[in-house]
Amino acid sequence: MKTYQDQIGNTLTFENSPKRIISLVPSQTELLYDLGLEEKIIGITKFCVHPYHLKQTKKVIGGTKKVHYEKIKLLKPDIIIANKEENTLEIVEELRKIAPVWVTNVVTIEDSLQMISDFGKLFNCRTEAQKWTDKINFAHKDFLDFINDKPERKVAYFIWKDPYMVAGSDNFINEMLTLNNFKNIYDNPEKFPGRYPEIIIQKIRIQGDPEIVFLSSEPFPFKDEHAFEIGRFTHHAKTIFVDGEMFSWYGTRLLKAFEYFKTIHNRIKSFD
Known part of the structure; x- marks a missing residue:
């Protein structure tokens, strides 16, 4: 058993790395795909438009503010990825009756990098997560040089x-x-x-x-x-x-x- 803590302080415990993922946030769906987790994504929202083909290959379970709980239940997810700003507390609490809910809270670039690192550990893709972190850090430094004057x-x-x-x-x-x-x-x-x-x-x-x-x-x-x-x-x-x-x-x-x-x-x- 491994224990993790999401970005609002909730503790989640898993016997194995989650293999059936539902994502309720478009940018996080894109991140999961970029981390090489396409096969593990089973459900997305109608606003998850990148990469475009996912809407043809994955089950659409509603929007970010209104989800179809029955559709989610039928998918039998191991984990549901939500966000403090995008998804209401009411939705998150209802979804917890179905599966563990991981809630991100991203306001800064540092928060974003923490999310990528967390997903790397949670979904056993640390190497890919580190690659993206390194690339983003390099591009961030380059941009700071650009913006300096x-x-x-x-x-x-x-x-x-x-x-x-x-x-x-x-x-x-x-x-x-x-x-x-x-x-x-x-x-x-x-x-x-x-x-x-x-x-x-x-x-x-x-x-x-x-x-x-x-x-x-x-x-x-x-x-x-x-x-x-x-x-x-x-x-x-x-x-x-x-x-x-x-x-x-x-x-x-x-x-x-x-x-x-x-x-x-x-x-x-x-x-x-």
């Missing part, structure tokens, strides 16, 4: 419309903004409580007057008409459509994200 810029990062919602404090998106030397005007939990506060768009200038407005591709797919509407209240701010996966997916996606961020900075430089 970039000026700080005030930004707002929109994730939703009706109501307008932005990335606030204590979340992975905000960590990625900070990494890029972007000063998130909504990173102020006293004025804007919650990880993703609702805002009044008409007040954006007095709330921080950003130089750059990022409109994410997910979870809400912002389009040109939304940029025009927001632009009426930001005036001088530049609007950039960004790939939301690069800012919000953790795990092995980080390796691609560092290179993607460089392209964002090159676009911003063209504005100057």
Whole structure:
């Protein structure tokens, strides 16, 4: 018997390494695949779109906020991989009646690397996990060198419309903004409580007057008409459509994200 502790402090004990895995988070599904665990993945959500072919070969058990418990029961999983932010406590507690639930909690790059290391131990793929950790650490260092001379810029990062919602404090998106030397005007939990506060768009200038407005591709797919509407209240701010996966997916996606961020900075430089 081996005992492990997940990222919210729960202890899980397994006689053997889990062989039947259900993943409730898209970025973690991608990580499991990249660790060479495709054959062990038996269930995923409808939002698990990378790699694309998994939706044809694995059982879809609902979304991140609404899962089909009966479908999960029938799959007889050894373990269910959830996330503190993506999946509700109610869902996690209900799933614990079916199988052990491993809950990740990723806010920083360090948390992401810890998750990769944990999966390496849990699923007996330490070598692959170490390879990814080494690659991410190398790319991270390279990016820090790249960003070193970039000026700080005030930004707002929109994730939703009706109501307008932005990335606030204590979340992975905000960590990625900070990494890029972007000063998130909504990173102020006293004025804007919650990880993703609702805002009044008409007040954006007095709330921080950003130089750059990022409109994410997910979870809400912002389009040109939304940029025009927001632009009426930001005036001088530049609007950039960004790939939301690069800012919000953790795990092995980080390796691609560092290179993607460089392209964002090159676009911003063209504005100057």
